[in-house]
Amino acid sequence: MRPKPSIESLKGYQVSPIQYEIQLDANESKNFLFPKGLNIKDLSINLYPDNQALDIRSEIGKYILIDSKYILEGNGSSELLELLVKTYVDKNEVILSYEPSFSMYKIYSQIYSTTFVGVPSRSDFSLDIQIMIDYAKQYNPKLIFICTPNNPTGYLIPKNEIKRLLESTTALVAVDEAYMEFTDGLTSMVDEIHNYNNLVVLRTMSKAFGLAGIRLGYLIGNLDVIKDLNKVKSPYHLNALSQYVGVKALQMKDEVRKNVLEIQSRRNELEVELSKLKFHLYPSFGNFLFVQSDIENLGDLLKNKGILIRAFSNELKSYYRITIGTKEENEILVHRLKEIIYENINNN
Numbered sequence: 001m002r003p004k005p006s007i008e009s010l011k012g013y014q015v016s017p018i019q020y021e022i023q024l025d026a027n028e029s030k031n032f033l034f035p036k037g038l039n040i041k042d043l044s045i046n047l048y049p050d051n052q053a054l055d056i057r058s059e060i061g062k063y064i065l066i067d068s069k070y071i072l073e074g075n076g077s078s079e080l081l082e083l084l085v086k087t088y089v090d091k092n093e094v095i096l097s098y099e100p101s102f103s104m105y106k107i108y109s110q111i112y113s114t115t116f117v118g119v120p121s122r123s124d125f126s127l128d129i130q131i132m133i134d135y136a137k138q139y140n141p142k143l144i145f146i147c148t149p150n151n152p153t154g155y156l157i158p159k160n161e162i163k164r165l166l167e168s169t170t171a172l173v174a175v176d177e178a179y180m181e182f183t184d185g186l187t188s189m190v191d192e193i194h195n196y197n198n199l200v201v202l203r204t205m206s207k208a209f210g211l212a213g214i215r216l217g218y219l220i221g222n223l224d225v226i227k228d229l230n231k232v233k234s235p236y237h238l239n240a241l242s243q244y245v246g247v248k249a250l251q252m253k254d255e256v257r258k259n260v261l262e263i264q265s266r267r268n269e270l271e272v273e274l275s276k277l278k279f280h281l282y283p284s285f286g287n288f289l290f291v292q293s294d295i296e297n298l299g300d301l302l303k304n305k306g307i308l309i310r311a312f313s314n315e316l317k318s319y320y321r322i323t324i325g326t327k328e329e330n331e332i333l334v335h336r337l338k339e340i341i342y343e344n345i346n347n348n
């Protein structure tokens with residue numbers, strides 16, 4: 001049996017099969033909310049979970065100050081990204097996104113045989129909204145993915161620029177705010193949801209909440225969008241354990257805020273250390289740094305020392321994305337980078 005042609009050439013999402021001593025490749029955070037574990041005795045896991053996820057949507061609503069009827073939960077925001085493509089974009093219709101950006105936009109586009117058009121970033125990787133507007137005029141897309149702060153480059157797109165885009169196109173504009181908590185939220189589009197009927201916003205609990213393991217994301221959109229997506233989603237798509245843990249986590253937003261502040265200050269510390277080591281740094285508003293280094297094969301050299309970071313290839317060769325680790329992990333990273341630099345000097 002052969003898969004459909006769009007799948008034959010598909011290079012799926014790449015995840016390292018090997019566990020490293022320190023994993024700084026996937027923009028996870030420590031699970032700091034439940035260090036003592038959770039008591040899940042009372043969960044009725046013999047029954048299907050709540051198909052409408054009422055409790056979790058209500059808690060999300062309190063967290064982002066939006067009525068829960070405008071919210072759709074997802075099995076990670078990844079599921080919701082896919083649901084948008086599935087629901088709104090037909091074969092050969094166009095999806096736009098900046099390049100580089102989160103790789104799944106392109107992968108979902110390919111799976112559903114849509115046409116993905118990458119909009120170039122500036123040479124310093126900052127994002128020019130006018131180019132996106134021009135591409136939208138030229139290609140007439142059904143869906144535009146905007147990632148802010150952008151993964152992997154860390155840039156934010158100002159709110160007034162996203163509004164300009166929304167006003168210039170009839171495409172559905174999906175603003176992926178997976179890392180928005182790390183920016184203090186000032187550029188979030190969540191509170192614009194009632195002003196633009198072509199806007200949806202995606203969020204996740206995988207980053208600031210440190211809960212990548214429970215696969216919980218959410219989408220905010222107008223009632224028509226929520227209705228369309230509900231028709232397409234699988235029944236009971238969000239399992240009972242995730243709904244349960246998500247509710248508990250959303251009631252701990254002060255702890256989450258504390259952790260975000262800590263990650264921001266560790267991000268600043270790591271920036272200082274890496275610039276001392278002659279890395280080229282880009283401004284980053286996420287829980288990661290995007291850097292360029294002339295050290296040949298830095299990703300492999302760090303792997304040999306037990307540390308995994310995200311190394312890119314092709315036109316992004318020599319660029320790396322490094323998740324902000326714990327204080328100790330960051331110290332070990334800097335120490336091993338110094339060793340690599342020292343060994344490099346001695347070998348040349």
Ligand SMILES: Cc1ncc(COP(=O)(O)O)c(C=O)c1O
Binds near residue numbers: 026147178205206217
């Ligand atoms: C920009 C962006 N969007 C979405 C996701 C997917 O997150 P989730 O774990 O909620 O599926 C990621 C994960 O790294 C991401 O970087």
